Amino acid sequence: MTNVLIVAEQSNGSLKKSSLNAVGAGQLLAARTGGQLHVALLGQGVGGAPAQLAALGVTVHVAEHAALAHGLAEAAAPVVAALARAVGAGYVGGAATSGGKDLLPRAAALLEAAMATEVLAFAGDGAQVLFRRPMWAGNVVADVELATAVKVFTIRPTEFAPAAPAAAPGEVKAVAASVDAAGLKTRFVSFEEVKSTRPELTEARVVVSGGRGTKGDFKPIEALADVLGAAVGASRAAVDAGWVPNDWQVGQTGKVVAPELYVAAGISGAIQHLAGMKGSKVIVAVNKDPEAPVFAVADYGLVGDLFKVLPELTEKVKAGK
Ligand SMILES: Cc1cc2nc3c(=O)[nH]c(=O)nc-3n(C[C@H](O)[C@H](O)[C@H](O)COP(=O)(O)OP(=O)(O)OC[C@H]3O[C@@H](n4cnc5c(N)ncnc54)[C@H](O)[C@@H]3O)c2cc1C
Structure with missing residues (x-):
């Protein structure tokens, strides 16, 4: 056959x-x-x-x-x-x-x-x-x-x-x-569609993700995502803390993405997270710990505080447009 x-x-x-x-x-x-x-x-x-x-x-x-x-x-x-x-x-x-x-x-x-x-x-x-x-x-x-x-x-x-x-x-x-x-033993009850002006995570050309390093403040992540026309993703730590919806989770038990550009900010790079994004064409990591494992898969690594680096990056992208 x-x-x-x-x-x-x-x-x-x-x-x-x-x-x-x-x-x-x-x-x-x-x-x-x-x-x-x-x-x-x-x-x-x-x-x-x-x-x-x-x-x-x-x-x-x-x-x-x-x-x-x-x-x-x-x-x-x-x-x-x-x-x-x-x-x-x-x-x-x-x-x-x-x-x-x-x-x-x-x-x-x-x-x-x-x-x-x-x-x-x-x-x-x-x-x-x-x-x-x-x-x-x-x-x-x-x-x-x-x-x-x-x-x-x-x-x-x-x-x-x-x-x-x-x-x-x-x-x-x-x-x-x-x-x-x-x-049938299952029946349809209701469908709640998440409406977003951002692209769908698995289909976006650019994804900006935040992790525990955001301490629950995703504003710098979302601001950068919006100037780049990107989808927003997250690590499981950020999702489990209840900071962001679980359909934002990237990784082994989340969504698998392979965009042109993946920005990981305040994410350590645990294997379960890498499983969902390491196929991305270009990976940019922002982390204040130079030893963070995410730097091993990053094409561009920025050692620094995301609350300082991301707003600067956002302004530079805006200025360059
Ligand atoms: C069965 C199983 C399935 C899993 N599935 C997934 C999954 O699908 N997706 C997933 O993501 N995880 C998954 N995990 C969890 C995974 O093991 C990690 O616990 C999780 O990815 C850690 O998230 P994190 O990187 O945000 O947090 P942490 O590991 O705590 O890392 C936070 C990082 O932020 C940095 N940081 C802190 N403050 C700042 C700052 N101001 N500026 C810049 N950097 C800063 C720190 O240096 C650190 O590297 C799974 C685990 C298991 C056991």
């Missing part, structure tokens, strides 16, 4: 950016296996997302159902499993987003498939596909073999180039989604 099924995600009828990376990964995998690439899109009122996917030249299977409207993994997993069987997929994957991490393990269980999460690349010779993934907070990178007939995986979006538009659009097919809505 060489065919590949990628599960894409949409929000309010727009394709999520991470799905472009997942389709990019699917294209690489299908090129290796010699199979066909199929993409699944689930929801209700999926708007322009199928056309966005079709523009990538892939076959899109759209399953619309009221029970799929709010991304309930329990409702979606059987639909994905049925589609995987219908298209003869030996590989079923998607982006390691909150939704993907919820849905794909359930689909794997239904397909009796082994699973590799947070895949960074595909390895192996010839027809063999190994899944390269981080372990021990990124301190070990292992090539993992999945020995089941069907293999399920999530990819880390920052590690795969987004799929590019194709010369000819792919086909869009409607799939009859059979969902036992009455039998």
Whole structure:
């Protein structure tokens, strides 16, 4: 079974950016296996997302159902499993987003498939596909073999180039989604969207993060982020102290980011934090301790007090604009 099924995600009828990376990964995998690439899109009122996917030249299977409207993994997993069987997929994957991490393990269980999460690349010779993934907070990178007939995986979006538009659009097919809505043990209660004028953390080109060194005062972090058009991130210490919301957390148990520029201020550089940002193109660290481990991964290190350094930097950026 060489065919590949990628599960894409949409929000309010727009394709999520991470799905472009997942389709990019699917294209690489299908090129290796010699199979066909199929993409699944689930929801209700999926708007322009199928056309966005079709523009990538892939076959899109759209399953619309009221029970799929709010991304309930329990409702979606059987639909994905049925589609995987219908298209003869030996590989079923998607982006390691909150939704993907919820849905794909359930689909794997239904397909009796082994699973590799947070895949960074595909390895192996010839027809063999190994899944390269981080372990021990990124301190070990292992090539993992999945020995089941069907293999399920999530990819880390920052590690795969987004799929590019194709010369000819792919086909869009409607799939009859059979969902036992009455039998579901989970139900949608409410959705509280965090509205922000700043870019989304995992999609931002620039991220400015603060840690325990801020002592709870994120004003200098936010001021620098705003002149740079950046997203704001944080270490777990800052989140656990209740200083900032937990969706700002970067790291092993937070979000994984790989922006063009990552500024870490008042962050020591524990391995669990580095696991979420060391793939950034340029890393700038501001810390008053010259021995702080963050300097080992920094491209530019500034030993100093963030309450002095960041306002100066903010003013310089403003003046340079
Ligand atoms: C299972 C597990 C999962 C974890 N997951 C995560 C995760 O996802 N993300 C994460 O971040 N952590 C995670 N952690 C926690 C991690 O181990 C560290 O405890 C945490 O990252 C420390 O945060 P920090 O660097 O802000 O604080 P600290 O380690 O206390 O560092 C504060 C730094 O600020 C500097 N500083 C102080 N004042 C100033 C100043 N005025 N100007 C400049 N610098 C100053 C200090 O020199 C110090 O280096 C996890 C831990 C475990 C066990």
